[in-house]
Amino acid sequence: MSASSFDGVGALTFDVFGTVVDWRSAIIRDGEELGRAKDIDLDWPAFADDWRALYQPAMERVRTGEIDWCMLDDLHRMNLDELLLRHGIGGLTEDETDRFNRVWHRLDPWPDVVVGLTRLKAKLILATLSNGNTALLVNMAKRAGLPWDAVLGAETAGAYKPQPRAYLRTAEMLGLAPERCMMVAAHNGDLAAAAALGFKTAFVRRPNEYGPEQTSDLEPEGVWDIVAEDFLELADKLGR
Amino acid sequence: MSASSFDGVGALTFDVFGTVVDWRSAIIRDGEELGRAKDIDLDWPAFADDWRALYQPAMERVRTGEIDWCMLDDLHRMNLDELLLRHGIGGLTEDETDRFNRVWHRLDPWPDVVVGLTRLKAKLILATLSNGNTALLVNMAKRAGLPWDAVLGAETAGAYKPQPRAYLRTAEMLGLAPERCMMVAAHNGDLAAAAALGFKTAFVRRPNEYGPEQTSDLEPEGVWDIVAEDFLELADKLGR
Numbered sequence: 001m002s003a004s005s006f007d008g009v010g011a012l013t014f015d016v017f018g019t020v021v022d023w024r025s026a027i028i029r030d031g032e033e034l035g036r037a038k039d040i041d042l043d044w045p046a047f048a049d050d051w052r053a054l055y056q057p058a059m060e061r062v063r064t065g066e067i068d069w070c071m072l073d074d075l076h077r078m079n080l081d082e083l084l085l086r087h088g089i090g091g092l093t094e095d096e097t098d099r100f101n102r103v104w105h106r107l108d109p110w111p112d113v114v115v116g117l118t119r120l121k122a123k124l125i126l127a128t129l130s131n132g133n134t135a136l137l138v139n140m141a142k143r144a145g146l147p148w149d150a151v152l153g154a155e156t157a158g159a160y161k162p163q164p165r166a167y168l169r170t171a172e173m174l175g176l177a178p179e180r181c182m183m184v185a186a187h188n189g190d191l192a193a194a195a196a197l198g199f200k201t202a203f204v205r206r207p208n209e210y211g212p213e214q215t216s217d218l219e220p221e222g223v224w225d226i227v228a229e230d231f232l233e234l235a236d237k238l239g240r
Numbered sequence: 241m242s243a244s245s246f247d248g249v250g251a252l253t254f255d256v257f258g259t260v261v262d263w264r265s266a267i268i269r270d271g272e273e274l275g276r277a278k279d280i281d282l283d284w285p286a287f288a289d290d291w292r293a294l295y296q297p298a299m300e301r302v303r304t305g306e307i308d309w310c311m312l313d314d315l316h317r318m319n320l321d322e323l324l325l326r327h328g329i330g331g332l333t334e335d336e337t338d339r340f341n342r343v344w345h346r347l348d349p350w351p352d353v354v355v356g357l358t359r360l361k362a363k364l365i366l367a368t369l370s371n372g373n374t375a376l377l378v379n380m381a382k383r384a385g386l387p388w389d390a391v392l393g394a395e396t397a398g399a400y401k402p403q404p405r406a407y408l409r410t411a412e413m414l415g416l417a418p419e420r421c422m423m424v425a426a427h428n429g430d431l432a433a434a435a436a437l438g439f440k441t442a443f444v445r446r447p448n449e450y451g452p453e454q455t456s457d458l459e460p461e462g463v464w465d466i467v468a469e470d471f472l473e474l475a476d477k478l479g480r
Contacts, residue, residue, distance in 0.1 A: 073415075125378060135415025138365060138390045150378045151390050155413065173395065175313075175375025 006225070006238055009200060010176050012120060013129035013152075013167075015185035016137065018209040020146065021107035024048045030103040038096070040089055045211060047083065052210075054079035059131060059160045071133035071155055077101045104132070105139040110206065114145050116231025120240050125149045129170045129183065129194075131160050150174065162193035171199070184234065188221040195222065202226035202234055246465075246478055249440060250416050252360060253369035253392075253407075255425035256377065258449040260386065261347035264288045270343040278336070280329055285451060287323065292450075294319035299371060299400040311373035311395055317341045344372070345379040350446065354385050356471025360480050365389045369410045369423065369434075371400050390414065402433035411439070424474065428461040435462065442466035442474055 017023050024045070031044035058075040061067045070078075080101050084092065092100070117126060127150040128137050137151045150173075154160045157169035171178045178198035185191050186206035195201050201224040207214055220227050228234040257263050264285070271284035298315040301307045310318075320341050324332065332340070357366055367390040368377050377391045390413075394400045397409035411418045418438035425431050426446035435441050441464040447454055460467045468474040 125382060127378075133415075134390065134392070134396075134413040138367075138414065142365060142389055149382055149391075150374065152374070156374075156396050173374040174378065175373075 006182070006200070008180055009124065009182050009238075010180045011125035011127055011149075011171075011174050012182050012184050012202075013127050013170055013174075013194075013199070015161075015183070015187060015190050016128055016130035016132055016140075016153075017107075018206055019184060019186040019204060020113055021109050021140065021144070022209065023052065023104065023107050024209065024211055026107045027051060027103055030100060030106070034092075034096070034100055038091055040091075042087060042089075047087075049210070050083055051076075051079060054082065063160055063163055069158065072131055073101065073104070073133050073136055076104055102136075102139075105136050106143060107140055109144050109146060110230065112230035112232050114147075116235050117147055119235040120231070120238065121147050121149070123240050124238070125174060127152050127170065127174060129153050129161070129167065131166075161190060164193070164197055167194050167197050167199060182225065187217050191224055192222055195224075200225045202228060202237075204228050204230060204234060246422070246440070248420055249364065249422050249478075250420045251365035251367055251389075251411075251414050252422050252424050252442075253367050253410055253414075253434075253439070255401075255423070255427060255430050256368055256370035256372055256380075256393075257344075257347075258446055259424060259426040259444060260353055261349050261380065261384070262449065263292065263344065263347050264449065264451055266347045267291060267343055270340060270346070274332075274336070274340055278331055280331075282327060282329075287327075289450070290323055291316075291319060294322065303400055303403055309398060312371055313341065313344070313373050313376055316344055342376075342379075345376050346383060347380055349384050349386060350470065352470035352472050354387075356475050357387055359475040360471070360478065361387050361389070363480050364478070365414060367392050367410065367414060369393050369401070369407065371406075401430060404433070404437055407434050407437050407439060422465065427457050431464055432462055435464075440465045442468060442477075444468050444470060444474060 014020055027048035028044045031047055035042055058079055062070055120126060126148055128148055130137055130153040133155045134151055141148055152170045152173055154166055156173065157166045159165035171181045182200035182202055183191055183194035184202045184204060186204050186209060191201040191203055203220045203224040207218055226234060226237050228237055254260055267288035268284045271287055275282055298319055302310055360366060366388055368388055370377055370393040373395045374391055381388055392410045392413055394406055396413065397406045399405035411421045422440035422442055423431055423434035424442045424444060426444050426449060431441040431443055443460045443464045447458055466474065466477050468477055
């Protein structure tokens with residue numbers, strides 16, 4: 001597809017965890033620091049993976065209505081408390097636990113992200129379409145220099161991806177038909193949900209999101225409009 | 241109050257129409273252009289004032305529940321249709337009317353705004369807290385180069401200022417107590433509503449918002465934390 005095929009696209013909507021930022025390295029980094037400070041001996045890479053593994057089941061409880069709407073900071077905290085209990089870690093103050101929970105506000109972008117987004121921002125609206133809550137995404141962007149035009153997603157839509165409302169309400173708030181939005185994600189499932197609603201799609205490969213042993217989302221598994229190795233190639237393919 | 245009194249402030253929340261952008265000049269500008277193109281002879285400054293005069297009554301119908309939630313683009317359109325009827329202007333196509341209605345997406349900032357916001361952004365979260373809908377504010381920011389960290393307000397809160405929920409939900413979405421937010425506005429009423437909920441307050445004088453004959457909001461009418469002539473003085477007083 002040539003760049004001109006995307007002339008009608010007005011906004012890129014970005015998945016954030018894994019696509020824009022590397023959550024795993026930051027959790028390991030802050031976990032190891034906490035471990036040194038509080039004399040906690042843990043396999044922090046495994047802890048990071050366990051914390052992330054509780055992410056979808058927690059959101060599913062909200063999606064199904066088992067629990068009321070709950071922003072991601074609160075779901076992360078619920079899962080963190082569960083993991084601390086599981087590992088018998090009881091020596092953290094409320095402030096220490098809260099600070100560690102907010103490691104999700106302090107994730108670093110992949111190396112290509114800020115340069116790529118800055119190029120893309122010249123011509124397109126850049127919005128998050130993330131399950132992260134607004135404060136999390138705003139604090140992350142402020143720290144990392146992510147130049148979003150709009151911070152949208154689950155909290156502003158009142159629904160967690162892949163529920164259709166998360167995508168449709170985001171497009172609506174941008175004043176654009178779904179066809180004029182392109183979902184950018186490293187996850188085939190996210191792109192499939194967006195495509196089913198009319199979004200254009202860009203798969204960006206993030207083969208180390210889950211560490212060196214990653215087995216999922218290594219390849220595009222659908223007919224996506226763009227496949228790119230990183231945000232620089234995405235900008236190239238969009239002609240920006 | 242010295243700059244250090246504001247150390248706890250994490251975010252500035254901005255009123256937009258009148259405080260950040262000059263709505264009146266843009267409506268006159270685009271109205272005159274439309275008038276030339278379509279041979280419509282109108283007093284466009286008076287038209288601008290009339291359109292703005294219908295703004296509060298329209299929002300009041302939403303606030304009281306007389307009509308269901310309706311974003312500002314739709315209220316502007318309802319009011320525009322009313323004014324076109326009142327002036328017997330019937331020769332506009334749907335596209336022309338829609339385009340003129342979106343003049344609110346194409347407002348220009350006061351001359352001090354972009355420089356002032358850029359200084360303030362280095363240390364503080366800058367968020368809109370406007371009755372404008374998200375698309376309107378995002379398009380305006382993109383065109384004018386307004387470096388918001390978050391576009392929030394009536395649409396994301398589901399309530400029009402001065403209803404408390406508009407302010408409180410915005411602070412909540414930023415993850416900050418109201419006391420850690422400073423409302424910036426050229427309107428005493430907006431600041432009074434915010435202050436009653438715990439927000440800090442900054443009054444910025446915009447004596448020409450309503451044109452050369454402006455009689456309201458020329459002076460601070462409350463004990464605001466900061467009074468500034470423009471966003472540069474605001475940045476000075478915040479020590480940024």
